[in-house]
Amino acid sequence: MTNRWTDGPGPRLRDVSEDELLAQIFPLLPRGGPVVVAPGDDTALVRTAYGSVLATTDTMVRGRDWLDEWSSPADVGGKSVAQNVADIASMGGRATALLVTLVADPETPVAWVLDFAAGLGAAAAEIEVPIAGGDLSSAPAGTLMVSITALGDVDGDPVLRSGARGGDVVAVAGTLGRSAAGFVLLQQDRADDDEDLVREHVRPRPPYEQGPVARSAGATAMIDLSDGLVRDAGRVAAASGVRLELSTELLRADLDRLTGVLDDDAALGCVLTGGEEHSLLACFPPEVALPDGWRRIGQVGAGEGVTVDGRPRSGGGWDHFHP
Numbered sequence: 001m002t003n004r005w006t007d008g009p010g011p012r013l014r015d016v017s018e019d020e021l022l023a024q025i026f027p028l029l030p031r032g033g034p035v036v037v038a039p040g041d042d043t044a045l046v047r048t049a050y051g052s053v054l055a056t057t058d059t060m061v062r063g064r065d066w067l068d069e070w071s072s073p074a075d076v077g078g079k080s081v082a083q084n085v086a087d088i089a090s091m092g093g094r095a096t097a098l099l100v101t102l103v104a105d106p107e108t109p110v111a112w113v114l115d116f117a118a119g120l121g122a123a124a125a126e127i128e129v130p131i132a133g134g135d136l137s138s139a140p141a142g143t144l145m146v147s148i149t150a151l152g153d154v155d156g157d158p159v160l161r162s163g164a165r166g167g168d169v170v171a172v173a174g175t176l177g178r179s180a181a182g183f184v185l186l187q188q189d190r191a192d193d194d195e196d197l198v199r200e201h202v203r204p205r206p207p208y209e210q211g212p213v214a215r216s217a218g219a220t221a222m223i224d225l226s227d228g229l230v231r232d233a234g235r236v237a238a239a240s241g242v243r244l245e246l247s248t249e250l251l252r253a254d255l256d257r258l259t260g261v262l263d264d265d266a267a268l269g270c271v272l273t274g275g276e277e278h279s280l281l282a283c284f285p286p287e288v289a290l291p292d293g294w295r296r297i298g299q300v301g302a303g304e305g306v307t308v309d310g311r312p313r314s315g316g317g318w319d320h321f322h323p
Ligand SMILES: Nc1ncnc2c1ncn2[C@@H]1O[C@H](COP(=O)(O)OP(=O)(O)O)[C@@H](O)[C@H]1O
Pocket: 022, 025, 038, 039, 040, 041, 042, 043, 044, 058, 087, 226
């Protein structure tokens, strides 16, 4: 028996990019009302009777987002907090509560779940974010998936992806390329070559506090770098209707950190297209002095897309359905 939904002709998810898929999904969904910032940014902003709340969700799946050989359950818990709270930070906000969903094969050891909860709890406690609840659900053999929904507060207007203007400075808070370099070492069975890089991959430490700092300093646009510098810079460029012009000379310190561990091409690939670091990229008006913790990596110009050293650059970076 064939099923017309699952066995029929037509494009598969692997045939479209994530951004193309979302562009087809969004028109099917109702908008407006209390949802002040709609799907398309790092978080939504929803008006409430008392004010407003930032809301976002992010999922990790065993085999796609982590391998059990590389990541302890506590690492998975810590990383799932990081990727969600970084989205709140990238709006200029602070996380206020998390909801945690676990979908697991009944054969999953209880010990896995408890170590995951301990790692998640420790990461949340470190930034003083309480867990508000969650959900448990069973799954077919081998499946293990965790999903967090994060809520947050922002003082005043959030920083969107869409506010960058020609002449702005493009800046980054946090490191670039290290998580991806750690991922390469794990894949090549060379984890001992640089344990710090491997740790950045399994336990990223985003500069959460720099989100509100950038907002207060007047950032015009911001995003957390989950899918790679060029891909995520391209999202700011597209949302703002501008071009982000990056310079490898300004990325020298990031590249130098990887020298001796990876060859020059691989290091450049990690810095420009490596994901999962959850550092913050923001644009600032030219007259603003960059706050401590931020460094210039380029500028905003007229046009579209992203250039690196003056040449248009696209592709690369992470897309869930084209890993
Ligand atoms: N299935 C979906 N339905 C509606 N909106 C979605 C869906 N998946 C993602 N989005 C929205 O699309 C935007 C981009 O998602 P994503 O790439 O996951 O963001 P991020 O990289 O910041 O986590 C977000 O605003 C998110 O809320």
